[in-house]
Amino acid sequence: MLIPCLAIAQFPVQIKQLGPPGSNQNQNQQTDDTTGVAGVKREPYPLRRYFKSLAGKDSMNITRMWAGSFIIPGSAQLYNKEYWKIPVVYASVGGFLFAGYRSNIAWQSTGLQRDRNTRDLLYLGAALSYWGSVLDGVKNFRYHKDVLPARASLYSAMLPGLGQYYNGDYWKIPIIYGGIITVGYFISSNNSQFQRYKYLYYETSNPDSPLAGKFNAQTMKYYKDTYRRFRDYSILAGVFVYALNIIDANVFAHFQDFDVSEDLSASLFPGIIMPVAPQFTNNSGPMVGFNLKLNF
Template sequence: MKQRLLFLLLFTLLSIQALAQVQGQMQQVRPPGAPGNQQQSTTDTNYVYNRKPPYTFKRYFNSLAGKDSMNITRMWAGSIIVPGTAQLYNKEYWKIPIIYGTIGGFAYAGYRNNTLWQETGDKKYKTTRDLCYLGAALSYWGSILDGVSNYKYYKDVLPARASLYSAMVPGLGQIYNGDYWKVPIIYGGFITVGYFISSNNSQFQRYKYMYYETSDPDSPLFGKYNAQTMKYYKDTYRRYRDYSILTGIVVYALNVIDANVFAHLQDFDISDDLSASFSPGVIMPVNPQLTYNIGPTVGLNLKLTF
């Protein structure tokens, strides 16, 4: 009888201890944001420590002054808004007056020739005006490309630079990556798309004219052709033209994506060494909020080498 009572007492004490441990773990794992949630506090603290500070205008101007750094995308965007800022960040100050002198010179020459064309009506001034404005645009574009190409980076290949290259000059990112064979494919795609855009637009303009003529009672073509048939072909070729334009946009986007992806793969190990190994290890919870036990546990690590 005494042994049974002693066993019952011991069982009761162990049950109370186990229940207290479970309640303590449940108290640690409370709903997110609940007071006393240790896991939530740990997660929030890690998030605050790991979160990068926002990039402000103050940091941008400090970067231009050489007191901070910026990535190539921000430098590129800034040079689009204010030409020459990329050269300022790259410390190539001597290029800035050349950039503004070239852009300003072409723009002024275009303005003067436009004035002369309006006064005299001579088409040579109109042609010169267009060429000067084109020169100003190319000078502006060249200043942006120059800033991207001279951005300092510790690796030979920068994926963002490859993307910007292909965005500004399709195929240039592929040349930067060493994939020269892709350039004729890219421009072949653009030429094909351009052909279909031109062809479908010509047919669209043709049937558009025919539709208006067959719908006009005063036109000699009125009643000779069915206006609804002309409208059908007009809408069809307009749709084909729009599809061709969308295809051109897709080709352009694929050109940029390809440059970025294969620039990332420059550091990827593609050797034939493929192996797998198991080893004991300590596993930490991926998300402490979803487990009752926030402590580490022992398990196996699988390591693949390829």
């Protein structure tokens, strides 16, 4: 006698909110008439709506706020309603820029290396203040979830490894910086060799050079092109490591929403199974069998 078995799987159904609370950001699925593939239709985001969001009359997602803070320093603090930070941002950036400008004038008049170093440090301080204001806006963006994938991506874009720290994947940070240091070493080494053979090639190609005749110009050209190619490959590897750092932060931030608890169970128990389509079976009555229930 055959004993049928019915498997029942239970899946939790969740409806995700695509934007922050109060956001008008909606995504509507539509079918492309030319390809037949379901796509995402996005409403245009006019500049007027951006300024309405800064005025507190509308909302925007974190990516738009981040991009806007690069163009208008302090706009992220305005959107986050942290108004006291706006004068701090402009005072720090403006103060460093003004002091750097004065040091640059002093360096041009005196020619002292000390004035030049001071100018460079002050300009670096202005850049770090500007960068910090953007990062502060991303950090204090309000969202209804504990982990926001876009925030993790922006963190890693601004400082590699910061998105992994945000996700709690601390063990990945040494791997990321190990890759960056390794790629940086190969870029520097290959570029040094490229510059060396470039100089030798031009010297051996010049009949008036004391190195003319000591080395073969075509050989120097071969090594020059080889190390330039190696340097370019190393730069591409660096771009790959940087992009992988951002992708990893985004993907594993999405995993934070998954229910990976230990509430996984399977149970097998006897039951009475009613035929689904009696017209296709010889036995139209109920049958005794087993029910397999999976919870995950």
